[in-house]
Amino acid sequence: MSIIVLFMIVILALAATVAGLVVMGIEGHYHDRAPKLAHQLTRFEELATGVAVDAGGLVVKFLGDAAMFVAPDPTTLMNTVVGLMTHPEAEASGLSARGGLAYGRVIAQDGDFFGPPVNLASRLVSAAEPNTLLIAPALADRLGPEWPLEQTEGLLLRGIEGPVSARVLRSFSAVPEQTRVAFAEPSTPTGTH
Numbered sequence: 001m002s003i004i005v006l007f008m009i010v011i012l013a014l015a016a017t018v019a020g021l022v023v024m025g026i027e028g029h030y031h032d033r034a035p036k037l038a039h040q041l042t043r044f045e046e047l048a049t050g051v052a053v054d055a056g057g058l059v060v061k062f063l064g065d066a067a068m069f070v071a072p073d074p075t076t077l078m079n080t081v082v083g084l085m086t087h088p089e090a091e092a093s094g095l096s097a098r099g100g101l102a103y104g105r106v107i108a109q110d111g112d113f114f115g116p117p118v119n120l121a122s123r124l125v126s127a128a129e130p131n132t133l134l135i136a137p138a139l140a141d142r143l144g145p146e147w148p149l150e151q152t153e154g155l156l157l158r159g160i161e162g163p164v165s166a167r168v169l170r171s172f173s174a175v176p177e178q179t180r181v182a183f184a185e186p187s188t189p190t191g192t193h
Helices: 032-054 074-085 088-091 118-126 179-183
Strands: 002-005 012-024 058-063 066-071 094-107 112-114 132-135 167-169
Touching: 032 058, 032 066, 032 074, 032 088, 058 112, 066 074, 074 094, 074 132, 094 118, 118 132
Parallel strands: 002 012, 094 132
Antiparallel strands: 002 066, 012 094, 058 066, 094 112, 132 167
8 A cells, every 4th residue: 555645656556545735835936036946946855855754655756846755554644744744944934835635546657656546636735725734535534533634515626526525634733743743853865965
């Protein structure tokens, strides 16, 4: 079982949890802020990689200001995403993030993942408000009661049949303490400063 985060390799079918994480506030004013934006994106990639590795996950790819991760279970995925969103450097940047997580069967091919859960996670990212995570029911059902999830009204998402009764995580201060502490200082990937 694998978990993917989308912000978040050979041909095979597997069960996966998919989630998206997008950093908001980077777009716009590129000409005036290009050097600062380039630094922020580079630092986001370093932090995301460090937090994912420390949590037991793996970064699959970066898509501009988004990241896709793979992790072995839903809790590791949540620890990765929440660890990144609550990292002191992320909070100090003044940027906000939002994410979408989903669970289901995907195909891994050539270093990427494809399938309905990837599409659902992407749509959930688009529907998420700043500083929230939208979590599809199949993933939310696999999380323990320690995650303070709220039920949403059925969301109508482009390309997804029927309403999705996602759950939302809004309060990161209420997440398990070990998540916020364990990833306060992620390891720096080898070869970076």
